Amino acid sequence: MPIALITGCSSGIGRALAEAFKAAGYQVWATARKTEDVAALQAAGFTAVELDVNDSPALERLAGQLEQQGGLDVLINNAGYGAMGPLLDGGVEAMRRQFDTNVFAVVGVTRALFPLLRRSKGLVVNIGSVSGVLVTPFAGAYCASKAAVHALSDALRLELAPFGIKLMEVQPGAIASSFANNASREAEQLIGESSPWWPLRDAIRARANASQGNPTPAADFARDLLKAVSQDNPPRLLRLGNGSRAMPLMAWLLPKGVLDYALKKRFGLRGTL
Numbered sequence: 001m002p003i004a005l006i007t008g009c010s011s012g013i014g015r016a017l018a019e020a021f022k023a024a025g026y027q028v029w030a031t032a033r034k035t036e037d038v039a040a041l042q043a044a045g046f047t048a049v050e051l052d053v054n055d056s057p058a059l060e061r062l063a064g065q066l067e068q069q070g071g072l073d074v075l076i077n078n079a080g081y082g083a084m085g086p087l088l089d090g091g092v093e094a095m096r097r098q099f100d101t102n103v104f105a106v107v108g109v110t111r112a113l114f115p116l117l118r119r120s121k122g123l124v125v126n127i128g129s130v131s132g133v134l135v136t137p138f139a140g141a142y143c144a145s146k147a148a149v150h151a152l153s154d155a156l157r158l159e160l161a162p163f164g165i166k167l168m169e170v171q172p173g174a175i176a177s178s179f180a181n182n183a184s185r186e187a188e189q190l191i192g193e194s195s196p197w198w199p200l201r202d203a204i205r206a207r208a209n210a211s212q213g214n215p216t217p218a219a220d221f222a223r224d225l226l227k228a229v230s231q232d233n234p235p236r237l238l239r240l241g242n243g244s245r246a247m248p249l250m251a252w253l254l255p256k257g258v259l260d261y262a263l264k265k266r267f268g269l270r271g272t273l
Contacts, residue, residue: 003071004076006029006031007051008079009031010033015218016218029066066113066116077106077124079105084190085204095144102146106152121163126152127172130244133150133171137264146171150171157236168234169236175215187204216240216241
């Protein structure tokens with residue numbers, strides 16, 4: 001029975017992926033940070049692990065547990081969140097927290113599990129985002145983190161190739177999940193009357209909720225990702241979900257000035273504050 005480890009399985013994309021891979025015959029190791037989420041995953045029949053993806057000793061313990069139970073065939077780096085709000089309101093600390101989870105953890109988790117993946121000639125799947133291709137205001141930290149995931153995925157794909165390990169990056173569009181609720185909560189922590197962007201608070205809130213505009217069901221996303229993983233040669237880049245093709249196409253085709261104009265208009269940035 002092949003073994004898959006998926007990070008960030010408390011809800012949304014991660015939980016849907018865990019269910020799809022389990023139904024396909026994988027032994028699924030599903031991780032989450034909160035104890036109650038781990039209990040729910042365990043009750044659903046997964047090998048549930050409480051894990052902070054930035055905790056290096058915990059990652060080493062996880063690698064040891066996987067080795068004892070048969071190794072690892074597929075690693076899905078899914079854990080992440082969206083830091084929303086003006087970049088200068090959040091500042092360096094908000095950027096650091098965003099990169100810790102969305103970027104540095106991808107390297108940390110993959111590094112810890114590399115010996116197991118080398119042994120199985122396995123597959124690494126990094127969950128990026130089309131937001132790393134088409135950057136929008138009030139999501140700068142998140143967009144930058146996903147652009148970084150794209151760059152490190154390209155580098156890792158080449159560096160892992162001599163060991164027989166494949167890497168696929170997935171760039172979702174709008175997927176039905178708890179992402180928007182979490183992003184809105186992040187935004188509300190920054191939105192305040194002292195912010196120079198206070199008059200644009202409705203636009204900031206709109207950006208936080210943008211991912212839930214006509215979203216693709218998470219189960220459909222998981223089904224299509226599983227199909228790609230099952231191929232002998234998985235694609236290097238997979239775009240799934242509403243907007244996943246249109247947004248990169250806009251970023252590629254539209255002159256930068258036209259795209260800036262459209263985004264300023266969409267988010268109320270054409271006037272003077």
